[in-house]
Amino acid sequence: MAHEHFLRRLQIHSAMAEDDLRALQDLPIQVRSLGPNAPIVSEGNRPTQCCQMIAGYAVRSKIVETGRRQILSIHIPGDIPDLQSLYLEVMDCDLRTLGPATVGLISHESLRRLNRANPKVAEALWRDTLIDASIFREWIANVGLRPALRRVAHFIAELCHRMRRMGLMAGDTLELPMTQADLADACGLTAVHANRILLALRTEGIVDFRRNQLKVSDEARLRQLGGFDALYLHQSPDL
Amino acid sequence: MAHEHFLRRLQIHSAMAEDDLRALQDLPIQVRSLGPNAPIVSEGNRPTQCCQMIAGYAVRSKIVETGRRQILSIHIPGDIPDLQSLYLEVMDCDLRTLGPATVGLISHESLRRLNRANPKVAEALWRDTLIDASIFREWIANVGLRPALRRVAHFIAELCHRMRRMGLMAGDTLELPMTQADLADACGLTAVHANRILLALRTEGIVDFRRNQLKVSDEARLRQLGGFDALYLHQSPDL
DNA sequence: CGGTGGTTTGATCAAAATCAAGTGAGGTGG
DNA sequence: CCACCTCACTTGATTTTGATCAAACCACCG
Numbered sequence: 001m002a003h004e005h006f007l008r009r010l011q012i013h014s015a016m017a018e019d020d021l022r023a024l025q026d027l028p029i030q031v032r033s034l035g036p037n038a039p040i041v042s043e044g045n046r047p048t049q050c051c052q053m054i055a056g057y058a059v060r061s062k063i064v065e066t067g068r069r070q071i072l073s074i075h076i077p078g079d080i081p082d083l084q085s086l087y088l089e090v091m092d093c094d095l096r097t098l099g100p101a102t103v104g105l106i107s108h109e110s111l112r113r114l115n116r117a118n119p120k121v122a123e124a125l126w127r128d129t130l131i132d133a134s135i136f137r138e139w140i141a142n143v144g145l146r147p148a149l150r151r152v153a154h155f156i157a158e159l160c161h162r163m164r165r166m167g168l169m170a171g172d173t174l175e176l177p178m179t180q181a182d183l184a185d186a187c188g189l190t191a192v193h194a195n196r197i198l199l200a201l202r203t204e205g206i207v208d209f210r211r212n213q214l215k216v217s218d219e220a221r222l223r224q225l226g227g228f229d230a231l232y233l234h235q236s237p238d239l
Numbered sequence: 240m241a242h243e244h245f246l247r248r249l250q251i252h253s254a255m256a257e258d259d260l261r262a263l264q265d266l267p268i269q270v271r272s273l274g275p276n277a278p279i280v281s282e283g284n285r286p287t288q289c290c291q292m293i294a295g296y297a298v299r300s301k302i303v304e305t306g307r308r309q310i311l312s313i314h315i316p317g318d319i320p321d322l323q324s325l326y327l328e329v330m331d332c333d334l335r336t337l338g339p340a341t342v343g344l345i346s347h348e349s350l351r352r353l354n355r356a357n358p359k360v361a362e363a364l365w366r367d368t369l370i371d372a373s374i375f376r377e378w379i380a381n382v383g384l385r386p387a388l389r390r391v392a393h394f395i396a397e398l399c400h401r402m403r404r405m406g407l408m409a410g411d412t413l414e415l416p417m418t419q420a421d422l423a424d425a426c427g428l429t430a431v432h433a434n435r436i437l438l439a440l441r442t443e444g445i446v447d448f449r450r451n452q453l454k455v456s457d458e459a460r461l462r463q464l465g466g467f468d469a470l471y472l473h474q475s476p477d478l
Numbered sequence: 479c480g481g482t483g484g485t486t487t488g489a490t491c492a493a494a495a496t497c498a499a500g501t502g503a504g505g506t507g508g
Numbered sequence: 509c510c511a512c513c514t515c516a517c518t519t520g521a522t523t524t525t526g527a528t529c530a531a532a533c534c535a536c537c538g
Contacts, residue, residue, distance in 0.1 A: 043470075044470075060376070062376065062377075062380045064380055064384055064385060064466050065466035066384070066385070066466075068384045069384075070379060070380040070383045070384050072376045072379050072380070084369045084372060084373070087362060087365055087366045087369055088366065088369050088370070088373065088473050089473070090470065090473070092373050092376065092377075092470055092471040092473070093376055115358075116358050119354075119355050122361070123326060126326055126365050126368070127326045127327065129365070129368065129369060129372065130323045130326055130327050130368060131327070132372060133323060133368065133371060133372035133375055134323070134327065134331050136372055136375035136376060136378075136379060137299070137301065137311045137331065137332055137375060138301075138331075139375075139379050140309060140311050140375060140378050140379055140382060141301045141303055141309040141311070143379060143382050143383040143427070144309040144382040144426075144427030145303055145305070145307045145308075145309050145427055146303060146305070147493075147494095148493075148494070150305075179515090179516065179517090180516075180517065181516080181517095187383075188382070188383030188384050189494075189495090190494075190495055190496080191516090191517085192494090192495075192496080192497095192517095192518090192519090193493090193494055193495070195516095195517065195518065195519090196494095196518090196519090199518085199519095210517090211503090211516095211517095227303050227304035227305075231282075231283075231329065231331055232331040234327050234328070234329070234331070386525075386526095387525080387526070418483085418484060418485090419484075419485065420484080428526075428527090429526075429527055429528080430484090430485085431485095431486090431487090431526090431527075431528080431529095432525090432526055432527070434485065434486065434487090435486090435487090435526090437485095438486085438487095449485090450484095450485095450535090
């Protein structure tokens, strides 16, 4: 079922009644499989649909004048990484897959109609974009003032928390098709330095990330190192 | 009139009909004067109202485990820096004034009621929070991968653009009650280094920021240096 | 007049970038 | 099946950027 993760995602922060859920489930969705590193939408585009992650990962990113790339967010199944495009005409960043991924496309038109018809759903989607913004705030602080080791730790801690919460990470390992250069771009580091940080985390016995396999041996220390506190993810209190 | 800047602000990105504007104007608002560096809301709070800037500046910020502070955004008259609190229960960052400021408080209840009654207005406010998020994205890229000089240049270029657009900056100077330490916190630098960067910008004849007075002598070079492109501010095309 | 908070300057240090050269695994075509 | 290629990763040496430490300086204020 294409909507399964999506509904779970929204219910993490917004309580909804049966008919709200049904209305969401009735949204027409067009499923598409994408290869690794495939563009979904790019800066300057004017999309007419939103993209919901069904399987795999995607990242939003920007290129600055010096040619370097910054990853702004990472997205997991259930996320709608470009929900902002529903009310912002033009994309201000790129969105592309990390590994192979499958996404569901939902037209702006059907989403806007649903928003007008169902304020509860509109509120949930709005809240979703607000949490998106909250994560950006945390990332500004992360790249702005944490040293590299803590910065990488925070990134991994957040990812694990979000994956676990969606039931997508059972034990302590995760399939994560991300190169060290990608990780570097997400943390505002160079690939070389990211490599050394990963080595440090490995020898410390905290996390081992190699060959697209992430193994978290000491999640408590990881969180503590990264100063990770899930408050900014705004999940409902009983989760 | 307390709503003046606020309405202008919303109309920068959202076209609204007469009665939408009137509905906004009818929102009950409680005006309050604040001293410099005064807290408005803090991380962990559960506010029941939003704060609209009428005069002066405010910043949102976070403190991380190492004790350092990161400024996440700067707010000018017309902004609603904590609009996100309308649908996010608990504050994930602090909000405080920079210099003396006057703000207008609007209850969540009245805003939520207006949102339900008037979808056009709800859409405008939603869009406002989406632009807020877009600015965060730009800031992640700014602190993540620009060297200090460009970073400060981008910060100042953005501020000038936003002020000018609101009709709050006529010539090339601006009253800006911000210390060099504040500027450093906004750019993820130390105060000492921020000082040296400001010196460089001054001797280059680009901007002169001293004693709360910002003078922009060469805005073109400032923008070019900071790689500033207003796209991410999502103003309507005719502005 | 002496505080105090903000700014300036200098000297030193540490973190991360850059430059450079490998290694190693997987994939393709001869 | 092997040779070769490419891309990701690794490691070392060096340089740059910005942080840290320390000490003045300055303006404003009580």
